[in-house]
Amino acid sequence: MTNIKAPTSAPSRQGAAAPTSGTPARRLGQISLVACLGGLLFGYDTGVANGAEGHMAQELGLNVFQLGVVISSLVFAAALGALFAGRISDAVGRRKAIILLSGLFFFGSIMVVFSPAGELGQFYGPGFAVLVTGRIMLGLAVGGASTVVPVYLAELAPLEIRGSLTGRNELAIVAGQLLAFVINAIIAVTLHGVVDGIWRIMFAVCALPAIALFFGMLRMPESPRWLVNQGRYDEARRVMETVRTPQRAQEEMDEIISVHSENNKKLLGIPEVSQGNAHMSLKDVLSNKWLVRLLIAGIGVAVAQQLTGINAIMYYGTRVLEESGMSAEMAVIANIAFGAVAVIGGLIALRNMDRLDRRTTFIIGLSLTTTFHILIAIAGTLLPEGNAVRPFAIMILVVGFVLSMQTFLNVAVWVWLAEIFPVRMKGIGTGIAVFCGWGVNGVLALFFPALVSGVGITVSFLIFAVVGAIALAFVAKFVPETRGRSLEELDHAIFSGKIFQRS
Incomplete structure (x- = not known):
């Protein structure tokens, strides 16, 4: 087992210069706007089926x-992605x-829109396969x-606004879902019975932001922290100087390079990882108990988020x-409310992201x-069908x-x-x-319709409630703080x- 030791001290951020103003602030805004088109596509593609299905x-x-x-x-492909x-x-x-992801968004939407209609009901028909x-x-x-867009934004963001800047991607996701719900409702109301295959039009809209993402990212910079990890210090400095004031850019780059060099020399001690342009493998992660614990915490938070059932609502809200x-x-139109309040909640969250601790x-x-x-389970019980x-x-x-949520x-x-x-x-x-x-x-997406049809709304949401209580206990005990x-x-x-120690 590899012995990974921590450096004896952490660099101090006290007294740092203001992170951004003027041109650097505008540049950060441009970068987040373009990168968050990935979040918009994420939201639209996951939300469009809710109403098109x-x-x-x-x-x-x-x-x-x-x-x-x-x-x-x-959803299962998203796990692999x-x-x-x-x-x-x-x-x-x-x-x-x-x-590369923008290309997948574009060609995937094209395949869905132009999938042939013949014999699609058969599992092995060519249309179904397409x-x-x-x-x-x-x-x-x-x-x-x-995975990539939040990391990209976090690695470019100043500490003081990292939460709100990175959080813009989630706001873009729910904005994309709301856009899908609104477009679905407009198309369903205006074109149903007038144009055949209206669900194809709903899916076709995805191609437009994919094109914008592709051309927009051609003009965006690389993450300076990724460049440092590749040993490309000069390029990293040039990028940092475009998104920070001069004094802050110098301070941050000195800190990043210092920590990177110290990690190379002291932290890892693994020949194949200690080179400046390498990254840790799963074996490297499993060799250190703190990294294993961190990975478990990360998995737990990601799974807890999904087990609230939020995406079951975003995929099948009309069915519920x-x-x-x-x-x-009426359900297609009322479903817009879910997307609207998600955007409102996202705006509130961005305001609080750099004010409240993550935990x-x-x-x-x-x-x-x-x-x-x-409460949903109680309402389903006390208010009978009809x-x-x-x-x-x-x-x-x-x-x-x-x-x-x-x-x-x-x-x-x-x-x-x-x-x-x-x-x-x-x-x-x-x-x-x-x-x-x-x-x-993916499991929820596959089985949620059958679950609701089989046991009803009351039991379905009681299951979510039990899982939610378990998730709450997990977060309280195992999840470390990152803000500040x-x-x-x-x-x-x-x-x-030390990150796991409670003050």
Whole structure:
């Protein structure tokens, strides 16, 4: 087992110069705007099926299980995309990885839109294969974006605004989901019965931001921390000087290079890793107890986020409303409320991200979402089917759940995952954690329709409530804090195990 020792002291951030103003601030804004198109695509592609799936199933003759395969194929592929995109971004850079993902977004959407209609109801028909292949390509892109974009933003962001800058990606995700819900509703209301295959139009919209992401990222810089880890110090300095004031750029680069050099000499002591341009393998991670504990915490947070059932609502919100007693037409329109409050919650979360500790937001969020799970189950029990109040009561409670989730969990989780792993471990650490989260997401996407149809809303949300209580206990005991520390300070605290100590 490799003996990995921590440096004796961490660099101090006290008295640092102001992070950005003027041109550097504008440049950071441009970078986040372009990179967050990846989040917008993530949101649109995961949300478009919520409203399109009914029209698609009707036209193609898909049964419930086949529909689950089409929807969940994206999610399971996203798990693989998250796992491998982190390693790819370690190898070729964050910027190039995002450019590659934009191509997957574009060609995946094209395959879905132009999948042939003949015999699609058959599992082994060519049309079904093209449709599922397109969804898999989109899934690889979605999973990759969920891993690489937050890391890219976190590595470029100043400490003081790292949470809010990185959190913009999650806001872009829910904005993409809201956009999908609104476009689906407009198309369903205006074109249903007038144009055949309206679900294809819903999916086609995805190609436009994919093109914008591709050309936009061609003009964006590489992560300076990735460049330092490759030993490309001069390039890193040039990038940092475009996103910081001169004094702050000098201070941060001196700290980053110092910690990088010290890590090479003292931290790892592993011949194949100690070179300036290498990254840790899974074997390297498992050789250190603190990194193993960190990886478990990362997996737990990613899985806990998915087990709240938030994406079951984002994928199948219209189905939940229909099961509660709402008409299909009204459910598509009412579903917009879920996307709208998600965006509102995201805006509140960004405001609080650099003010509240990550652990505090996790605990508040899980407490609120678990409470709403219980309230939804109670409403489903006390208000029998056929009661005119039932669908609206359940809709209001689900809106409260989505608002709580977005305000206190979704943004914070993605920011925390982008921060918590050391630079050498970011690719594999973030990739494995997000892979596990997407895997659970895929299981929910595949079986949630059958779960709601089989046991009803009450039991389904009671299950979520029990899992939420378990997740709350896990976060309280095992999840370390990251707010208020530079990424280099976090590296020191992680390798020494101090990050797990409670003050």
